[in-house]
Amino acid sequence: xxxxxxxxxxxxxxxxxxxxxxxxxxxxxxxxxxxxxxxxxxxxxxxxxxxxxxxxxxxxxxxxxxxxxxxxxxxxxxxxxxxxxxxxxxxxxxxxxxxxxxxxxxxxxxxxxxxxxxxxxxxxxxxxxxxxxxxxxxxxxxxxxxxxxxxxxxxxxxxxxxxxxxxxxxxxxxxxxxxxxxxxxxxxxxxxxxxxxxxxxxxxxxxxxxxxxxxxxxxxxxxxxxxxxxxxxxxxxxxxxxxxxxxxxxxxxxxxxxxxxxxxxxxxxxxxxxxxxxxxxxxxxxxxxxxxxxxxxxxxxxxxxxxxxxxxxxxxxxxxxxxxxxxxxxxxxxxxxxxxxxxxxxx
Numbered sequence: 572x573x574x575x576x577x578x579x580x581x582x583x584x585x586x587x588x589x590x591x592x593x594x595x596x597x598x599x600x601x602x603x604x605x606x607x608x609x610x611x612x613x614x615x616x617x618x619x620x621x622x623x624x625x626x627x628x629x630x631x632x633x634x635x636x637x638x639x640x641x642x643x644x645x646x647x648x649x650x651x652x653x654x655x656x657x658x659x660x661x662x663x664x665x666x667x668x669x670x671x672x673x674x675x676x677x678x679x680x681x682x683x684x685x686x687x688x689x690x691x692x693x694x695x696x697x698x699x700x701x702x703x704x705x706x707x708x709x710x711x712x713x714x715x716x717x718x719x720x721x722x723x724x725x726x727x728x729x730x731x732x733x734x735x736x737x738x739x740x741x742x743x744x745x746x747x748x749x750x751x752x753x754x755x756x757x758x759x760x761x762x763x764x765x766x767x768x769x770x771x772x773x774x775x776x777x778x779x780x781x782x783x784x785x786x787x788x789x790x791x792x793x794x795x796x797x798x799x800x801x802x803x804x805x806x807x808x809x810x811x812x813x814x815x816x817x818x819x820x821x822x823x824x825x826x827x828x829x830x831x832x833x834x835x836x837x838x839x840x841x842x843x844x845x846x847x848x849x850x851x852x853x854x855x856x857x858x859x860x861x862x863x864x865x866x867x868x869x870x871x872x873x874x875x876x877x878x879x880x881x882x883x884x885x886x887x888x889x890x891x892x893x894x895x896x897x898x899x900x901x902x903x904x905x906x907x908x909x910x911x912x913x914x915x916x917x918x
Contacts, residue, residue, distance in 0.1 A: 586823025587706035620665035621918030623838025644735035814869035
């Protein structure tokens, strides 16, 4: 039997590490290049729901979530700048987990399985080519309708939530709150930056606190923020992309980002990693060409994600229209059907 061909993964986030773990379980030589170091905070909703939980179980990674301190989530509530909905039961339970803890647990387990993890190492042109998978996360995006998207995240204590997951909408964007264990609440937001707008970290933190008099501001009035957890990311591209259009094999956000309002980004990272395992293992064993593996992964990812990406685009447009936010909350107050519809079509 010929030796297994090695695989190199650029990016040690959720998709990269999960893919690396799954390949190492098949004894395939894997190297992960990560520009940062562990542990560190990342802008992330820290919320996993839908098919991603089944993916984690199949990949043997579900216990790692508990090792990272994951907590359950069963309820959700929605808020505008002036109105609040009732608390709804999620169609299926979700889990919330700090990325600071989760990435460290995944990295440790990857190394225990014999994977080579190179921290503080950026990929060069020489690294790109056959045998290399791109899992570098988001791609910088251009302006959309005269504005750029940016994300902010910070952890806070002494926050009493109405529901396990809260979504707060405003004219600038939205903020999600969820309990991530240890008495901490993740405060993560997506906002639009205008071309003429400037601001320092203090201004950005005020965006996360919410508009004066809003339910979000009242919720965070007594919060104690962990300054070390504050992080930001700019130039986000939320336009759907197809994996088939890429010349490389990609995983996670390197394929496409789903609008964060869906809370499905972490799940898609795990799902794309799972879809890549079998074709990459077949290439490593010499059973298929690299291009055949690329085409198979791209087709499967596009087929799995196309519907939810389309629904997510419409959902984001609706909730970011201030004139519609209160009417949508009023509809949601009449029953769970709207919440269940949005949940089912974006997962």
